[in-house]
Amino acid sequence: MKENTPQQNVTEPDPKFIAQQLRKPSGNFALNVGQKMNLVNKPLYDLTYDVIELDENDHILEIGFGTGKFFGKLFDLNSKIKVRGLDYSEKMVEAASKANEDLISNGKLDLKLGNSNSIPFEDQTFEKVFCNMVIYFWDEPEDHLNEIRRVLKPGGLFYSGHRTRESMMVFPFVEHGFNLYSIQEWKEILNENEFTIQQIHKRFDPQIEIDDNKLQLESCCILAGK
Ligand SMILES: C[S@@+](CC[C@H](N)C(=O)[O-])C[C@H]1O[C@@H](n2cnc3c(N)ncnc32)[C@H](O)[C@@H]1O
Numbered sequence: 001m002k003e004n005t006p007q008q009n010v011t012e013p014d015p016k017f018i019a020q021q022l023r024k025p026s027g028n029f030a031l032n033v034g035q036k037m038n039l040v041n042k043p044l045y046d047l048t049y050d051v052i053e054l055d056e057n058d059h060i061l062e063i064g065f066g067t068g069k070f071f072g073k074l075f076d077l078n079s080k081i082k083v084r085g086l087d088y089s090e091k092m093v094e095a096a097s098k099a100n101e102d103l104i105s106n107g108k109l110d111l112k113l114g115n116s117n118s119i120p121f122e123d124q125t126f127e128k129v130f131c132n133m134v135i136y137f138w139d140e141p142e143d144h145l146n147e148i149r150r151v152l153k154p155g156g157l158f159y160s161g162h163r164t165r166e167s168m169m170v171f172p173f174v175e176h177g178f179n180l181y182s183i184q185e186w187k188e189i190l191n192e193n194e195f196t197i198q199q200i201h202k203r204f205d206p207q208i209e210i211d212d213n214k215l216q217l218e219s220c221c222i223l224a225g226k
């Protein structure tokens with residue numbers, strides 16, 4: 001990432017600042033970081049959307065939707081679903097609401113500001129909950145996983161998308177507050193929190209170039225049942 005950060009007035013944003021922005025985009029840099037996330041995380045959304053099986057009238061929750069760029073594609077999979085989103089970044093809720101005005105005005109999509117350790121929905125509301133690139137920021141994952149279990153209907157499914165520890169280690173910012181997991185470690189945490197692992201999907205992303213380095217990340221989507 002080469003952009004200037006007004007907060008620091010230097011040419012290279014420092015890794016700690018990038019980590020804070022990825023955790024919770026805020027201030028002038030938020031939209032910039034959001035656009036980068038869209039680019040880098042598109043292959044993970046592609047994987048999640050290839051894996052997710054949507055039934056008509058499914059009620060779906062996405063946690064940590066960022067700019068909300070990928071909601072449209074979710075409705076391309078099934079136009080009859082209802083989708084709700086939760087993100088604790090005011091800037092992201094604002095950007096995603098603007099980017100999805102039509103879906104929101106026709107009642108198909110509703111976006112809320114809030115933390116996934118206290119999900120503002122009734123018990124047993126959703127058939128499916130998913131999140132991409134969010135689990136790293138859950139310092140106490142059990143609080144978030146309990147909430148996800150609570151809002152899932154019996155037999156509901158949780159799809160957690162992330163890049164593996166090995167993939168993420170190439171980024172200097174992960175030293176600043178990222179909880180990284182191997183697939184095995186994340187599976188164990190899901191199991192400890194009473195989820196049953198149903199499927200594990202892995203796929204190498206197309207190669208990307210960041211700061212003149214060519215990278216190939218590995219996307220992973222773990223499907224767990226309540
Ligand atoms: C790295 S970004 C990923 C955004 C998008 N899912 C993607 O893959 O491009 C993490 C997003 O999750 C949100 N987030 C992180 N922790 C959260 C929490 N506890 N509750 C709600 N949103 C959270 C952040 O505000 C941010 O929008």
